[in-house]
Structure formats: C-alpha cells, structure tokens
Amino acid sequence: DVKVTQSSRYLVKRTGEKVFLECVQDMDHENMFWYRQDPGLGLRLIYFSYDVKMKEKGDIPEGYSVSREKKERFSLILESASTNQTSMYLCASSLERATAFFGQGTRLTVV
Amino acid sequence: AQKVTQAQTEISVVEKEDVTLDCVYETRDTTYYLFWYKQPPSGELVFLIRRNSFDEQNEISGRYSWNFQKSTSSFNFTITASQVVDSAVYFCALSERRTSGSRLTFGEGTQLTVNP
Numbered sequence: 087d088v089k090v091t092q093s094s095r096y097l098v099k100r101t102g103e104k105v106f107l108e109c110v111q112d113m114d115h116e117n118m119f120w121y122r123q124d125p126g127l128g129l130r131l132i133y134f135s136y137d138v139k140m141k142e143k144g145d146i147p148e149g150y151s152v153s154r155e156k157k158e159r160f161s162l163i164l165e166s167a168s169t170n171q172t173s174m175y176l177c178a179s180s181l182e183r184a185t186a187f188f189g190q191g192t193r194l195t196v197v
Numbered sequence: 198a199q200k201v202t203q204a205q206t207e208i209s210v211v212e213k214e215d216v217t218l219d220c221v222y223e224t225r226d227t228t229y230y231l232f233w234y235k236q237p238p239s240g241e242l243v244f245l246i247r248r249n250s251f252d253e254q255n256e257i258s259g260r261y262s263w264n265f266q267k268s269t270s271s272f273n274f275t276i277t278a279s280q281v282v283d284s285a286v287y288f289c290a291l292s293e294r295r296t297s298g299s300r301l302t303f304g305e306g307t308q309l310t311v312n313p
Contacts (some may be wrong), residue, residue: 128305
C-alpha cells in the first residue's frame with residue numbers, strides 16, 4: 087500500500103512563527119505536491135516538486151517555501167505564519183502522470 | 198494554463214436517486230490525464246478513477262460511471278441509485294505535462310449530500 091504521511095494532524099501556531107509541515111512517502115515517487123484546501127476554493131496548489139532539489143511554484147506560493155533534500159520527503163515552510171494561512175494542508179505524491187496519493191492532511195490554525 | 202471547473206458547488210439528493218457531477222477542463226496539451234477523487238467527512242482523499250486523453254471510452258464501476266467527451270472538454274461522473282455513504286466532496290483533477298514535472302490541478306469540488 088502506498089503511504090503518504092504528514093507529520094501532524096492538527097497544529098496551532100502563533101502569528102510570526104516559522105512553521106514546518108513535513109510529508110514523507112514510501113513509494114519512491116518522483117512527484118510530490120503541497121495543496122491547501124479552503125471551503126469553496128477546492129484544492130489549490132502551493133508548490134510541487136518533480137525531483138530532489140527541484141521545485142515549481144503552484145498557484146499560490148506567496149508566503150510559502152519548500153524543501154526537498156531527499157526523494158521521500160517534501161517539506162512546506164511558512165516563513166512567518168499569518169492568520170490567513172489558517173487552513174487544511176494536504177500533501178500528495180505520484181509517479182509521472184500517474185495517480186496521486188494523499189496524506190491525511192494537517193489542519194493548521196494560526197492565532 | 199490548465200484549469201478545472203466544477204460548477205456545482207453543492208448537490209442534495211434523496212437516496213436511490215441518480216446524480217451527475219459535472220467537470221469541465223481546459224488544457225493546451227494533447228496528452229493529459231483526468232481524475233476523480235472522493236473526500237468523505239474523515240478528510241482523506243480517495244482515488245476513484247484515472248482516464249488518459251486518448252481513451253474516450255466511458256467507464257462503469259458498480260454504481261459509478263464516467264463520461265469523457267473531448268469535444269466538450271468534459272469528464273462527468275454519475276452515481277446511480279445513490280446511497281447515504283456517497284455523501285462526500287468530489288473533486289475532478291487534471292494532470293498536464295510541463296517542461297519540468299507534471300502539475301496536478303483540481304477543481305473547486307462538489308459537496309454531495311444524499312439524504313435518507
């Protein structure tokens with residue numbers, strides 16, 4: 087079974103904090119993705135990575151950065167958390183053009 | 198640029214009714230993939246189907262069926278004889294090849310509620 091694991095299910099952080107969301111997959115997938123999900127807006131792509139150390143901006147990269155030092159791990163970084171970054175964050179991985187598998191999601195609240 | 202539109206934000210039906218969820222996409226690629234995912238109240242996205250752009254055959258899996266029409270850039274999903282357990286948010290998605298990697302874009306989702 088493909089497994090995509092996000093480090094936290096729920097997270098509460100303070101405004102201005104640096105926040106790390108971690109995602110690990112165990113299927114040797116090239117592609118990894120970070121989305122945020124907000125009511126009425128669906129899943130919006132923040133960043134994706136198609137190889138180690140390679141990344142591309144998605145639709146809403148502002149305020150975020152990513153890191154992919156190893157193939158199995160893709161980290162999303164909120165440089166200075168703000169309340170408008172309160173959301174559900176979803177990580178996914180896939181082979182090239184294949185089905186993406188998702189983690190369980192991290193519900194982040196910034197207070 | 199690729200785009201996926203799910204115009205139906207919410208649909209409410211009574212159990213045993215048939216229901217169709219619409220998906221319209223935009224892409225410049227000639228080779229692309231389309232997907233449907235289900236997100237039950239638990240939150241985790243569950244893969245339902247993947248279809249490539251060269252295969253326009255409709256597919257049926259139990260009570261689920263999918264109608265892919267390239268001419269109208271649509272990939273609609275029908276649930277026959279709906280059940281309460283079908284209540285979920287359903288997402289349509291498009292995977293398009295770029296010069297670097299494959300970007301996966303989702304629609305806004307359709308919240309389906311099946312009432313007993």
